[in-house]
Amino acid sequence: MCVCSVVALLATPRDAEIRKDVQTYYGQVLKKSADLQTNACVTAARPVPQHIREALQNVHEEVSLRYYGCGLVIPECLENCWILDLGSGSGRDCYALSQLVGEKGHVTGIDMTEGQVEVANKYIEYHMEKYGFQAPNVNFIHGYIEKLEEAGIKNESYDIVISNCVINLVPDKQQVLQEVYRVLKHGGELYFSDVYASLELPEEIRTHKVLWGECLGGALYWKDLFILAKKIGFCPPRLVTANFITVQNKDLENMIGDCCFVSATFRLFKLPKTGPTKKCQVIYNGGITGHEKELIFDANFTFKKDEAVEVDEETASILKNSRFAQDFLIRPDGEKLPTCGGYTALEVKDVITDPFELAGRSDSAASRSSPAVGGCCSTKKCS
Helix, strand or coil, rough: HHHHHHHHHHHCCCHHHHHHHHHHHHHHHHHHHHHCCCCCCCCCCCCCHHHHHHHHCCHHHHHHHHCCCCCCCCCCCCCCEEEEECCCCCCHHHHHHHHCCCCCCCEEEEECCCCHHHHHHCCHHHHHHHHHHCCCEEEECCCCCCCCCCCCCCCCCCCEEEECCCHHHHEEEEEEEEHHHHHEEEEEEEEEEEEEEEECCCCCCCCHHHHHHHHCCCCEEHHHHHHHHHHHCCCEEEEEEECCCCCCCCHHHHHHHHCEEEEEEEEECCCCCCCCCEEEEECCCCCCCCCCCCEEECCEEEEECCCCEECCHHHHHHHHHHCCCCHEEECCCCCCCCCCCEEEEHHHHCCCCCHHHHHHHHHHHHHHHHHHCCCCCCCCCCC
């Protein structure tokens, strides 16, 4: 599919109507996560590290109750970082992150639903007192994630942007990604969980109000993410986790037909314009909080402490030019590295970019140890 077709698909005259429908759904229809008709916004991706579980336990009960995100979008290596949360809702992830970045870091949440922002703002003082911070390191803005400039967010002002099952709710995905690219510092990343479709969605799904609110109607065909990322200037998306989405409503299940959906986490890096990078060998030093023994960077790379790993040019460039640089010893391929661990080389054929392939592998692994769970993709093959 050509880029111009993607843009035409994502920017329609119905944008204002869709935005209003989503505001109504999240501001009035949904009162708690149990009201959702699918598991699109509550899908767990992988075990949560202990230090993040503890941070989440410190979040006020009302803030957690009004959380509708899919999975958990808290990346690694956060100390002193400036983080922007797109579609921050009631502020659950923001408040957890504000503990993890510390007093020298800062977290900003932006959401278009006024009621959600009101809930988030109500508990700033509560959380700062609980964390023992002298001054707030978190703030919330009522605004649109595709209009960050209008919300007063400056160029190259954040180290990390996160988003939790929200970009699919915006008709113009390209505009969102362009704004994210603008506000990220060089070496920064967009770390986000969202919903993707196995095919280009037909009109009846893309115009269904409940399916939009449930994160399915606005889901991007997963291959189009790679087209948009390249057009804007990001490195190719790196797949982290993926899980199939199930629908608990028979009418909605009949509506979506043969289309399958996944909740997937990707990371997109904005790298400085440098010369060509060579393959490298890297050693992780174990210095990232909560990941002292190993760092699961994405679905293709896991770095164990003190173990040399051969990485491709793109991965080498990311590690060199991002906040992860201080946690790795990096040398050109062929140059011997001091290591007390083993050595791992990744073959090209092993690289996974398709979230449906990864979700299928996860399902296969789970089915070997437990009965299959029903869902939209549990009885048919998606490609």
